[in-house]
Amino acid sequence: MxxxxxxxxxxxxxxxxxxxxxxxxxxxxxxxxxxxxxxLNDPYVARARAEGYRSRAAFKIKEIDEKHKLFRKGMRVVDLGAAPGGWSQVAAKAVGSTVDHPLIVGIDYLEMDPIPGVILLRKDFTDDDAPAALVEAMGGHKADVVMSDMAWPTTGHRATDHLRIVHLIEIAADFAIEVLKPGGSFVAKVFQGGTEHELLHMLKRHFNTTFHAKPPSSRSDSAEAYLIAKGFKGSRPAEGEITPEA
Known part of the structure; x- marks a missing residue:
């Protein structure tokens, strides 16, 4: 015994x-x-397999949505840096996107298997013509949510990596301001070092609320967090137009 x-x-x-x-x-x-x-020891990896998600990252946007109410039925969503597709899967289910009436457009330079209800573009979002390709894929409709899980491969040099991720957030935010409906939301991955003051100031001018969040499925030892901006105030002002500071 x-x-x-x-x-x-x-x-x-x-x-x-x-x-x-x-x-x-x-x-x-x-x-x-x-x-x-x-x-192999990550419970979220096992859950992703069991629930049919393409990656554990799906739970990050799912948890953000559960707490901050990003998605509603009928919303249109743009997924920047969509591969392997977990975020698009969650969004498609949440908004009721279907093959006959797709409401999600995703973009990534990596190849992805098709996702029902999602229009996928294989293209680098940093290419000059990428925003126009996304707008065309949306069929002229404005978006309710722009979400970005984009990240450059890390160099190991903290200052360089910080500048690179901030650049990605800046171009993603600039795109969001161009395509969002009033009341829309923007979500983007950030890393330790925070978000540049100028970027936060710009977002606060265009959104009613701006804050950071770290969902439970984001590993505690990871430097990542998510920047969330809600309540888009409306289209970018015309050149030369003066707007009040928030």
Whole structure:
């Protein structure tokens, strides 16, 4: 008979004992091994598989929506940096997008398998003609939500990585201001270092509320958070028009 004391929990192994451990294979870096081990032990990865989502990231936008009420039936949504498609999947279900009446447009330079109810563009959003391609795909309609999970590959240099992600947020926000309906929302991934004051100031001029959030599915050891701007005040003023400061 096994000694219960040896097991430490009255015959049941501890959570630590139940974790999957991955041995370092020849040619695999230690960092890659740790990433694989973390993936295999991540409950959100298992949930994503079980619920048919393409990535654990789907739960981030799902949790943001549950708390901050981004989506409603019939809304039109633009997904910037859509691959592998988890955010578009969540949005399509939430707004009732269908193959016959698609309400979601996603864009990414990576190839993606089709998603029912989603128009997917394989294109880099930073290309000069990308905004026009998205507007065309929306059929001339304004968007209710623009969401961005875009991120550059990290360089390891914090200042450089911060500037690169801020640049992505800036062009995503600029696009959102051009295509959103009054009352619309903008959501974008940011990293530690926060959001530049000028960008926040600009968003506050165009949205009623602006704040940061970190959903439960965002790993605690990750530097990522999400910038949320709600209540778009309306189209960008014409050149030379003076607007009051918020």
């Amino acid at each position: 096994a000694n219960n004391k040896a097991l430490g929990t009255g015959g049941r192994k501890s959570d630590r004992d139940l974790k999957i451990r991955v041995k370092t294979a020849k040619g695999r870096k230690v960092a890659s091994t740790k990433w694989l081990e973390r993936q």
